[in-house]
Amino acid sequence: MEYVLETYELCKQYGKYTALNGLSMHIPKGAIYGLIGRNGAGKTTLIRLICGLQTPTSGRYSIYSTDSTDVNISKSRRRMGAVVETPSIYLDMTAEDNLKQQCLMLGIPSYDEIPEILRLVGLETTKKKKVRNFSLGMKQRLGIAVALIGSPDFLVLDEPINGLDPQGIVEMRELILKLNHEKQITVLMSSHILDELSRLATHYGFIDDGRLIKETTASQIEAVCRKCLCVDVTDTKVLAVVLDNEKIEYEIISNTTAKIFEEVNISDLVIALEKHNCKLNKSYEQSETLENYFIRLLGGAENE
Ligand code: ATP
Numbered sequence: 001m002e003y004v005l006e007t008y009e010l011c012k013q014y015g016k017y018t019a020l021n022g023l024s025m026h027i028p029k030g031a032i033y034g035l036i037g038r039n040g041a042g043k044t045t046l047i048r049l050i051c052g053l054q055t056p057t058s059g060r061y062s063i064y065s066t067d068s069t070d071v072n073i074s075k076s077r078r079r080m081g082a083v084v085e086t087p088s089i090y091l092d093m094t095a096e097d098n099l100k101q102q103c104l105m106l107g108i109p110s111y112d113e114i115p116e117i118l119r120l121v122g123l124e125t126t127k128k129k130k131v132r133n134f135s136l137g138m139k140q141r142l143g144i145a146v147a148l149i150g151s152p153d154f155l156v157l158d159e160p161i162n163g164l165d166p167q168g169i170v171e172m173r174e175l176i177l178k179l180n181h182e183k184q185i186t187v188l189m190s191s192h193i194l195d196e197l198s199r200l201a202t203h204y205g206f207i208d209d210g211r212l213i214k215e216t217t218a219s220q221i222e223a224v225c226r227k228c229l230c231v232d233v234t235d236t237k238v239l240a241v242v243l244d245n246e247k248i249e250y251e252i253i254s255n256t257t258a259k260i261f262e263e264v265n266i267s268d269l270v271i272a273l274e275k276h277n278c279k280l281n282k283s284y285e286q287s288e289t290l291e292n293y294f295i296r297l298l299g300g301a302e303n304e
Helices: 043-050 073-077 095-106 114-120 136-148 166-182 218-225 236-245 266-274 290-302
Strands: 003-014 017-028 032-036 058-063 080-083 154-158 186-191 203-208 211-217 228-233 250-252 257-260 280-286
Touching: 003 043, 017 043, 017 058, 017 186, 017 203, 032 043, 032 166, 043 058, 043 154, 043 186, 058 073, 080 136, 095 114, 095 136, 114 136, 114 166, 136 154, 136 166, 166 186, 203 218, 203 290, 211 218, 211 290, 218 290, 228 236, 236 250, 236 257, 236 266, 266 280
Parallel strands: 017 211, 032 186, 032 203, 080 154, 154 186
Antiparallel strands: 003 017, 003 058, 203 211, 228 257, 228 280, 250 257
16 A cells, blocks of 8 residues: 555654644545544644644654655655645735745746646636635635645645535535546545545544544445444344345344344334244434544543
8 A cells, every 4th residue: 555644653742732642644645534633632733743834742754655854855745735724825916826926936937737726726717806805715725726836646634624604615525526536636634524524535534632543444434334224122143043034234233232234124024033032122223424433432532
């Protein structure tokens, strides 16, 4: 597996306060990696470190396999674009002039990539409009456009959908997917809005108290969170025999409870169970959201 970013036991201390506490994470090439954590968990601190805005107290990281202690790290970092906290844009300029300004800052002699970037972020028609008259969603997308100057293949976005209205959220989602699918850009994004993140992310890192408490993939989460019928019976051994006969997928949770992962006809199930003196006491549908999963994970971390 090729990783765009890896961190090893990364620590960041602010005086006596430990914001990152031995954090190790792995972002595969091509991923949309969702970084999830409650307020103060350490998301922005992590992003600031990998962007080179702050230095770790201990531990290290690598970008495209170049170690953070290597002199070539700034070269690898040039393959990264980032929007951290508020996007760095000039309000009294047009979108195009903001992008020209960024080219100048990065020493890029040509403006050739600007029209394509404006098209990608959906700002090609703003022409002479000053950024101060843009909606928040347009400003956020311009922030991403600025980060795209220099053709990075790794984009880091700190809370890109914070404060956006539903329309702005949809546009941001489509933009991130487009950058990932069309331009093969690997994305690291932090967010509190888990429902939205679950529509985008291919990988997840759950961060709490400066530690990565779980790293997983969207398909693993889907498997854990998938819809099922929970049943409460007098004997799950009997239930297992009945479901095996019908080749229905299930999971036994205890002597009396089980999860069934396929459509079943409840009346047929009751009749089949009764033949073996087993009673169905209760049945209800369940499907876990990413939010429930996260809360359960935090509960586990707190009980350690
Ligand atoms: P949020 O979602 O609220 O932005 P976060 O996960 O991004 O939270 P961080 O901004 O990384 O969290 O902050 C982690 C902890 O470190 C917080 O308790 C914060 O108060 C503290 N912290 C961050 N920056 C500094 C600093 N420069 N000096 C002292 N403490 C800091």
